[in-house]
Amino acid sequence: MGEFLHQLASGVALGGVYAIMALALVMIYQATQLINFAQGEMAMFSTYFAWKLIDLGEPYWLAFFATVLVSFIGGVVIERLIVRPFANAPVLASVIVFIGLSLIFNALAGWLYGYSVQSFDSPFTGKPWFGAGYMSAHESGSIVVTLAVLALVYAFFRFTPLGLAMRAAAQNPVSSRLVGVRVGWMLAIGWGLAAAIGSIAGMMAAPIVYLDPNMMGGVLLYAFAGAVLGGIDNPFGAAVGGFAVGVLGNLIGAYLVGDEVKLSVALAIIIAVLVWRPSGLFGRRLVARV
Amino acid sequence: MSAPILDVKGLEAWYGPARALRGVDFEVEDGGVTAVLGANGAGKTTILRALSGLIRRSGDIRFRGRPIGALATEDVARLGVAHVPDGRGTFTDLTVEENLRLGAYVRSDRQGVREDFDRVFGFFPRLKERRRQQAGTLSGGEQQMLAIARALLMRPHLLMLDEPSFGLAPLVVAEIFRVLGEINRNEGVSLLIVEQNASLALDLADRAVLIETGRVALSGPSQAIRADDAVRRAYLGY
């Protein structure tokens, strides 16, 4: 029982990381119908930035918030300079840009910080806030942080004029422009937010998966599985899917197949969902009248 | 007579390489109503799209004396030109209230926005009843009301409407045109109305422009156009 609870708890903690990463993917997807394959490497690069700040002696939470801010700006700049010019290009061109971006960040991280695995300290030490006995302090802290991110993102999109304008721009760009919304900037801000959220995912994952240029490869795959499972055009579904994949992956890894093939579980989930329910569990149930 | 609120000279517009407007001239008087009439495919919708900067255009477009022919769509809207597009442009996944809030997106006068919400709910009480409902579930008539209400929340100087009667029952059309007349008379909002229903539009308008394959075939006071039997038979089909 203790072992089961332990697996469950660490599944939830990892699931939180997948959930906010899935949310980052969905934000870009809703506006562009594209999956940003570079999201993981961008998050990894952000995490190195935090690690460097901490290494230079900055306090953890200063490094944390500075990283979120810098990642936001970085996301905006990447959209404006690199993604924007391909806005009207064929899908394949965008996919190639995303793959190129991820290769660039991977190489850049390796070149700047080296390829050896680094440890990344958790800000949560001592006793866990809850779940003592089957959960580490970091896992409990990470769950709180990821839930806070989900709540903040929800509140932003639900209650602020800018959040409303971003949703509007994603679903009807022409009507949005006709009421004065600067649609181009909404996309750029979306990239900034996705990068900022991704950086938090990276910083929460790093104490668990350790820091190296390939640390986010697996995370991105699980996040993608979560997004597909919950519904790639539904932020709520994607977040639930992220948690589900975290828990399922851990339990299946521990009791059924072993950790080595755990990643294939994510792939199996993606394929199964795409075959049986392409819109995901919480797929779009829009009622439209024509 | 005061200067026109919208003065268009030599307007041309393109879809890719194809030229859809070939030099269109017309005006909307300040506080006036101009109707744009013409057969299917004549270029009426294209005129509104060109004015809003949704497609490539050239020519001299002046709004309140200011050239707007090179402005982006967002900036034309921010100057006070509201465009109710064909198909109504509903944000179908958002609620009715969110659709309306988007109309007021660029405004910062909260008090005025609150008053304008009450005002448009006064014009269209059905929208108030359905404010929490997903806009895509509204009927066609309700979506047209929503599109007009959203445009009014922009507090526009000029309201451009693309076939507001399209596909709607006569009673709903009458209600919508009654409101348009009221907005024009009581609040001084100038109107540019594209319509297939010529008699309806001519009743409201003081000027009319007849478009034929991307050109102005005829323009003048709406009374004169309505009174001319030959014109009526040849162009308006009633």
Ligand SMILES: Nc1ncnc2c1ncn2[C@@H]1O[C@H](COP(=O)(O)OP(=O)(O)OP(=O)(O)O)[C@@H](O)[C@H]1O
């Ligand atoms: N998106 C588009 N791409 C290419 N050509 C277009 C496009 N929209 C319209 N056209 C062409 O431009 C011309 C004018 O079309 P427009 O839609 O302005 O006509 P309209 O007067 O509004 O007609 P209707 O009464 O049917 O709405 C037509 O020849 C049409 O085929």
Ligand SMILES: [Mg+2]
């Ligand atoms: Mg038309």
